Amino acid sequence: MKHYSVYDCSIVPLNKIHNRAGNITVVEGETSIPFDIKRVYYLYDIPGGEERGGHAHHGLFQLIVAASGSFEVMLNDGHNKKIVRLNRPDFGLLVVPGIWRELFEFSSGSVCLVLASMKYSEDDYIRDYEEFRKLKG
Template sequence: MAKQRAAKAQGQALSKNGYGQYLLKLAGGNIMSGLVKLIDLLSLGDDRGSLVALEANKTVPFDIKRVYYIFGTKAEVARGFHAHKALKQVAVCVTGSCRMVLDNGKHKETVWLDSPTKGLVIEDLVWREMHDFSPTACY
């Protein structure tokens, strides 16, 4: 109840996802719940297609040093299994879907990436694993 009052006082709304876990809906469409920090990425498009731009310190909440993507991963293959001492990342599944597991040593959370307009912010010192890649997944 205290969280709800605090969120309301700051102009934020407390919502509940399908699993019954409370999420704090932040101004600007960002969602946070413990380790899971999701950012909404604006999609611009028309009948020719769609485009999502990632900009440092605008759509991505930090400087961008490197961009890479993973594709062609079989569903039964898991990837990741590491953490970074001093590196923040945003993970986006551009096509298809994959399941992300995040663990900071105290809490462990799972989130599905399944939209090119949903970015998962992964802070430093957070263990990450990627599982259950769909046939069309490009992460």
């Protein structure tokens, strides 16, 4: 696993096309973001006070977008932590491999859209925080 840090995670502005009938944002793999999109999923109907995430990935890149509403993402590289608030559908958070992430403070009706560089593979997940800390040294 390459040793990325929380400072390798960044906010990515996405192209917003305004039209009097409404806005559209298009995300293209390897153009808008630095990876090809292999999987798309979204989180919604998250009860108040609940958290999501609580894991890291060995090789997966993700773009996390607040498609509706808002939420916070805590990023942890084993040494540094930072919290990013997402609340605009035309900005995404690029999360690189080897970063522990926790999503929380979901607003009512929020939708968290995730674009991923790999299809689902349980082997790519690091779900135990102590194992993550050992891997990060």
